[in-house]
Amino acid sequence: MTARATDRARYDRATAHLDAPVAVVDLEAFDANADDLVRRAAGKPVRVASKSVRCRALLERVLARPGFAGIMSFTLAESLWLARAGFDDVLLAYPSADRPAYAELAADPKLAAAVTVMVDDHAQLDLIDAARAGGTQEIRVCLELDTSLRMLGGRVRVGALRSPLRSPAQLAELARSVVRRPGFRLVGLMAYEGHIAGVGDSVAGRPLRSRAIRLMQATARKELAARRAEVVRAVRAVAPDLEFVNGGGTGSVQHTAAEDAVTEIAAGSGLYVPRLFDNYTSFTARPAALFAQPVVRRPGVGVVTVLGGGYPASGAAGADRLPVPYLPEGLRYDPQEGPGEVQTPLLGSPADDLLIGDKVWFRHAKAGELCERFDALHLIEGDRVTATVPTYRGEGRTFL
Numbered sequence: 001m002t003a004r005a006t007d008r009a010r011y012d013r014a015t016a017h018l019d020a021p022v023a024v025v026d027l028e029a030f031d032a033n034a035d036d037l038v039r040r041a042a043g044k045p046v047r048v049a050s051k052s053v054r055c056r057a058l059l060e061r062v063l064a065r066p067g068f069a070g071i072m073s074f075t076l077a078e079s080l081w082l083a084r085a086g087f088d089d090v091l092l093a094y095p096s097a098d099r100p101a102y103a104e105l106a107a108d109p110k111l112a113a114a115v116t117v118m119v120d121d122h123a124q125l126d127l128i129d130a131a132r133a134g135g136t137q138e139i140r141v142c143l144e145l146d147t148s149l150r151m152l153g154g155r156v157r158v159g160a161l162r163s164p165l166r167s168p169a170q171l172a173e174l175a176r177s178v179v180r181r182p183g184f185r186l187v188g189l190m191a192y193e194g195h196i197a198g199v200g201d202s203v204a205g206r207p208l209r210s211r212a213i214r215l216m217q218a219t220a221r222k223e224l225a226a227r228r229a230e231v232v233r234a235v236r237a238v239a240p241d242l243e244f245v246n247g248g249g250t251g252s253v254q255h256t257a258a259e260d261a262v263t264e265i266a267a268g269s270g271l272y273v274p275r276l277f278d279n280y281t282s283f284t285a286r287p288a289a290l291f292a293q294p295v296v297r298r299p300g301v302g303v304v305t306v307l308g309g310g311y312p313a314s315g316a317a318g319a320d321r322l323p324v325p326y327l328p329e330g331l332r333y334d335p336q337e338g339p340g341e342v343q344t345p346l347l348g349s350p351a352d353d354l355l356i357g358d359k360v361w362f363r364h365a366k367a368g369e370l371c372e373r374f375d376a377l378h379l380i381e382g383d384r385v386t387a388t389v390p391t392y393r394g395e396g397r398t399f400l
Contacts, residue, residue, distance in 0.1 A: 002329070004326075004327060004329055005327075005328070005329070007026070007327065008327035008328055008361060009383075010380070010382065010383040011024060011026075011290070011292070011327070011359075011361060011380065012359060013383040013384075014378075014380045014382075014383050014384055014385050015292065015359065015378060015380075015385065018378065018385070019294065019357075020292040020293050020294040020307075020359045021291060021292065021293050021294070021307065021308060021309075021373075021374070022291065022292050022359075022374075022378060023289070023290070023291040023292075023370060023371075023373070023374040023376070023377050023378070023391075024289070024290055024291070024292075024377065024378045024379070024380050024385075025058065025272070025288055025289050025377050025378075025379050025380065026286075026287075026288050026289075026290075026380050027288075027379050027380060027381050027386070028381065028382075029273075029285075029286035029287065029288035030058070030061075030062075030271055030272070030288040030289075031065075032285075032286055033270055033271050033272075033273055033285045033286060033288055034062050034065055034067075034068070034271060035065075036270070036283065036285055037067075037250070037253060037265075037267050037270050037271070038065070038066070038067030038068070040253040040254040040257065040283060041067065041253055041254075041257045041265045041267075042254065042257045042258070043257075044257045044262065044263065044264055044265055045067065045068065045069035045070070045264045045265070046067055046068050046069070046253075046264070046265050046266075046267050047068075047069065047070040047071065047072050047091065047246060047264050047265065047266045047267075048062055048063060048068060048070070048071050048072065048267070048268055048271075049071075049072045049074075049093070049249075049266055049267060049268030049269070050071050050072065050073050050074060050078065050082070050268065050368070051073075051074040051093075051268065051367075051368045052250075052268025052269045052271065052272065052366075052367035052368040053268055053271060053272070053367070053368050053371075054368040054371035054372070054391055054392045054393075055371060055377055055389060055390070055391045055392065056082075056085060056389075056390075056392075056395070057377075057387075057389035057390075058271075058377070058389070059071065059082075059087070062271060063087075069089065069264070070089035070090070070091060070264070071087055071089065071090045071091065072090075072091050072092075072093045072246070072266050072268070073090050073091065073092050073093065074092075074093060074094060074399070074400065075092070075094070075096065075098070075399045075400060076092055076096035076098045076101040076102065076105070076115075076117065077098060077101050077399055078392075078397070078399045079092045079101075079115045079117075080101055080104060080105060080111055080115065081397060083110065083111050083114035083115050084110075084111070087114065088113070088114045089114065090114055090115045090116070091116045091118075091142060091188065091190070091246065092115065092116065092117045092118050092142075093118060093190070093192070093266075094118055095117075095118050095119060095120060095121070095124050096117065096118075097127060099127070099130075099131035100131075102127075102128050102131035102132065102139075103131050103132060103133040103135055104135075105117075105135070105137070105139065106128075106131075106132040106133070106135025106136065106137050106139060106183075107133070107134070107135035107136075107137065108135075108137065109137055111137075112137035112138060112139065112140070113140075115140065116140040116141065116142050116187055116188055117139060117140065117141060117142070118141075118142050118143075118144055118190065119141050119142070119143060119144075119174070119178070120143060120144045120162075120163040120164060120165050120174070121164065121174075122174070122177060125177065125178070125181060125184065128184075129183065132183070136183075138183055138184065138185050139183060139184050139185070140185055140187045140188075141178050141184050141185065141186050141187065141188075142186075142187065142188035142189065142190050142246075143163075143165065143171055143174055143175060143178070143186070143188070143189050143190070143235065144162060144163040144165065144189075144190045144191065144192075145163060145165055145166070145171060145189065145190070145191040145227075145228065145231055146159075146162060146163045146164065146165055146166040146191075147159055147160075147162075147191045147192060147193040147194070147195070147220075147224050147228075148160065148161075148162075148195065149195065149216070149219065149220040149223055149224075158195050158216060158220065159193070159194060159195040159220070160192075160194045160195070162192065167231075168227075168230045168231045168233070168234035168235075169234070171189070171231045171234060171235050172234040172235060172237065172238055175234075175235045175238040175239055176238050178239075179238055179239055186235075186238075186239040186242065187241075187242065187243045187244070188242065188243055188244045188245070188246060189231070189232060189235055189242065189244075189245045189246070190245075190246040190247070190266075191224070191228055191231075191245075191246070191247045192247070192248075192249060192266065193220065193221075193224055193247065193248070193249065193252055193256070194249065195216070195217070195220060196217045196220055196221060196224075196249070196251065196252045196255070197248060197249025197250060197251040197252035197253075197256075198249055198250075198251055198269075198276075199213060199217070199251070200213075200251070200276065200277070200278070200279025200280050201213045201214045201217060201279070201280060201281055201282070202279045202280060202281050203279055204279065214281070221252075221255050225259050225261075228245075228247065228259065228261050228262070229259070229260070229261040232245055232261040233261075244263050244264050245261055245262050245263045245264070246262070246263075246264050246265075246266055247259065247262040247264075247265065247266070248262070248265040248266050248267060249266060249267060249269075250267045250268065250269045250270035250277060250283075251277065251280055251282060251283070252282070253265050253267055253270070253283070254282065254283075255282070268367060268368070269366070269367040269368075270283075270285055271288065271367070272287075272288050272289035272367040272368070272370070273285045273286060273287050273288055273289075273367075274287075274289070274313075274363060274364050274365055274366055274367045274370070275287075275320075275323070275324050275363045275364070275365050276313075276320065276365050276366060287326070287363055289363075289364070289367070289370055289377075290326060290327075290361050290362065290363055291311075291323075291361070291362050291364065291370060291373070291374065292359035292360060292361045292362070293306035293307050293308055293309045293344065293359070293360055293362065294306060294307050294357055294358070294359060294360075295354050295355065295356055295357060295358045295359075295360060296343070296356065297343070297356075298351075298354075298356065299345065301352065302347055302348060302349060302351050302352060303334075303345055303346070303347055303351055304345070304346050304351040304354050304360070305343050305344065305345045305346070306343070306344050306346060306360050307342070307343060307344075308340070308341065308342055308343065308344065309323065309339045309340065309344040309362060310338070310339040310340045310341045310344060311323050311339070311364060311369075311370070311373050312339075312365075313364065313365035313366035313369050314366060314369065315366070320365060321365050321366075322338065322339055322365060323339060323362045323363060323364045323365060324362060324363055324365075325346055325360055325361075325362055326361050326362055326363045327360070327361035328350040328353070328354070328360070329350065330348045330349060330350045331346040331347065331348045331350055331351065331360065332346065332347050332348055333345075333346065333347070334346070334347055346360060371391035371392060371393060372393060372398065373393075374391055374393065374394075375390060375391055375393045375394030376388050376389065376390055376391060376394050377389055377390075377391060
């Protein structure tokens with residue numbers, strides 16, 4: 001029996017009392033993946049990206065492990081919710097225009113001490129000041145550096161369109177504005193290299209593309225390491241008490257950790273390991289989060305139909321954004337239908353061994369987005385469900 005067949009047997013036994021659709025997290029794989037992130041971070045703390053987890057119980061579990069410290073959140077409302085729940089170090093990774101949340105932050109000493117907001121524009125500081133509504137608490141601020149690789153004199157950009165701040169001079173200028181502005185304290189600097197951390201460099205069946213990605217990433221790592229070091233020196237000249245410099249992502253942990261200028265690493269997807277993280281040469285991890293859909297039809301030989309399952313992930317539309325049938329091995333989508341909102345036909349010889357009511361296990365494309373579809377995660381140890389915990393959705397929180 002293959003390792004995947006063994007896992008299927010375990011998951012089926014563990015969830016035999018549960019009807020699909022159902023989502024699970026294999027805790028052995030989850031913990032092993034956490035250990036691997038810590039190993040690759042080489043002594044630097046790992047800040048957990050909450051958007052890749054979206055479950056408070058699992059955030060608590062990973063933060064209780066040595067080597068992890070703090071949360072990187074994705075909305076200000078989420079940041080405040082987590083801080084009220086007792087998480088005392090929450091870095092908001094994206095600028096916000098949530099005026100009521102800023103008013104709450106500025107009025108509450110506990111929240112203001114726990115939450116750091118992201119800024120890359122003077123106008124964002126103006127918005128926060130206008131939203132204070134009389135609140136007098138000092139707002140903790142982090143600046144974000146644009147990490148994209150620019151080539152051919154800047155005419156070609158590789159990397160996400162995030163911060164407009166690119167040069168040491170630009171970062172230092174905004175840092176001076178924050179330091180001089182009453183009611184704000186500059187505490188951090190962040191740089192997320194998504195074109196390195198979030199792009200697989202071993203694309204199945206495409207060796208030339210894979211080599212091109214590896215060459216691009218090697219060039220990008222070298223350029224960014226030099227520029228990030230210069231930016232950190234420039235910002236520390238303005239704010240010597242800077243508390244942290246955050247960088248990285250699941251696919252680049254060990255490379256970013258090797259930079260002296262970086263004090264902590266961000267990662268989250270490497271805990272669940274969705275399908276987008278299969279195509280990396282820099283690390284190998286175990287799929288920990290899966291979902292199952294029930295077989296509801298048998299239209300013919302070599303075909304079964306499961307209920308729903310059309311859960312596309314965010315990002316540029318493409319086949320890589322779709323979940324994939326994982327267990328039993330050998331199933332594939334009908335090319336005329338693909339994964340559907342209400343039904344998903346699956347083709348392949350394993351279909352003939354599936355009965356009405358059996359589970360087909362899938363892997364989602366992007367980590368935490370699975371939790372937008374399910375209100376609970378069933379935690380598996382061995383061949384038993386040992387706990388059932390709510391996702392953000394299960395707690396009535398979706399945020400975006």
